[in-house]
Amino acid sequence: MSEILFDNVSVGYGHKRVASDLSFSVEKAEITALIGPNGAGKTTILKTASGLIDALGGEVYIKDRPISQFSRNELYSLISVMMTERVRTGYMSSHDVVRVGRYRHSGVFGGLSAEDKRAIRESMDLIGVWELRDEDYNKLSDGQKQRVLLARAIVSEPGILIMDEPASFLDMGRKIEFFDALSELVKNKGITVLISMHETEMVKKVADRVICISQEGRTDRIGTPGDILTTDYMEKLYRIKDGRYEEYYG
């Protein structure tokens, strides 16, 4: 059983198709990375996989069941989503931010049960942001913010985590910290991760499987990082002139 299965899916908004003929699967307790040039439709694919928008064609399956058959409640007790939406939040502590992730569990007015408190403590500990709990979220560094958001994403104890370029605006050290935390999470909790990322140099370390989306919005190649991340193929996927990839990343 695959956690997520795309069967000949087209994605887009309204009548505008962004990517089509997508067929791939995401397996349990693995990190599957979605790579490809900007504008290939990675974000749209992730939104479709998480049920935030409907597929324009084909069928998306979550645990072998069509996503359209899930109620909102069922779906989002399984899936947690971390998109790149950055909003100004005003006065909020890191704890406040993570607490919102318990939306579906907490009381009518947002009151926390002992179980909610335990989950918040555990996820913040796991990501190493418990010490930041009373800090003003807006005053944190970008790296700390992303880790708090990661803690928020797992506080609902999801089976599947879908993330859109979570490390894009972090510096090298913070990227490593972030992906370390993510790998730990998969190892300890058996969470399934579908993640889009730009850091091809880190895919090798982080991902179990790689799905390549071409400029034309097709699943171009699927395989292990070792198979995919060859100079020739990277140059083709990202349309880089011969030899230039090696010069920068080699």
Added chain:
Amino acid sequence: MKKNTRYILIFVSIILILIFLIIINIMTGSVSLGAGDIFRLLAGGHAEGISEKIIMDIRLPRIVEAAFLGGALALSGYLLQTFFLNPIAGPYILGISSGGKLAVALLMVGSLQQGFAINSLMMVGAAFAGALVATAFVLMISVRVRSMSILIVCGVMVGYICSSVTEFIVTFADDSNIVNLHNWSMGTFASAGWKDAYVYIPTVLMCIAAAMFLSKTIEANLFGESYAGSLGINVKRFRIALIILSGLLSATVTAFAGPVSFVGIAMPHVARSILKTERPVIIIPASVLLGAAFCLFCDLLARSIFSPVELSISAVTAVFGAPIVIYMMIERRTHV
């Protein structure tokens, strides 16, 4: 725990200020009343004949109206700010109050000419319809332009258009009713009576309760619509609820007191600033209480500074509210 103690202290202070303002409001007026009379009345006894009449029939209904409608305005502003994910939104500045005002003016003049009697519910209904039409117009603009400042300019324009049409209607209304209509269209709590209270008190309380039940969802929505959606929230239904609630609140205010400026924008901001939190479950009651206190304070000034001449309530709320909004915009510029 330290945080909670601070919240409680702030809430107690706001409530004390509110009580203080109520007492001052009862005492102040063309006939000044002593504290003795008031306490005797509150204790269930009777004050000297005329004092009791002044308090029960003139001052108290006005105080109750200013408090409830002030709270309604602040909540309406807060809900609109949630809707637009922007702190510089309110029923007055977006032209929603003026839309309600126009509809009520039409109803009033229509009733005079056609000779049918109007009641409080019809006024609220008309104001609600007008508010929703104005909101629909603002929303139509908001999907076309993604800029909040342009949206606000458009809201102000809608407000001006509605106000000038109202002015036009008022000018051609029957002579005897012009004075009343004119005062109301400028915004005032002077016409307050107990019978209106049967309409606005339940409406406002119902809306506050509904907003409290939405507080958890409002909080999730602070992080953006996609995020709210990914928690399983039906974002569309939530946004419709916000518009209906804020429209109903501002319509209730407009029907009874006319358009009142700046309370809706400024009070949620004051609440956020002093409580240093964004949590709706705290900010909603705080905004309501602050809105009530602010309107009591402004109404006190409106009727007492140039007594016996009364100022329109918006003239006073603007003096205090506008600087808060300007400060807020400067703060936002420097903090983003």
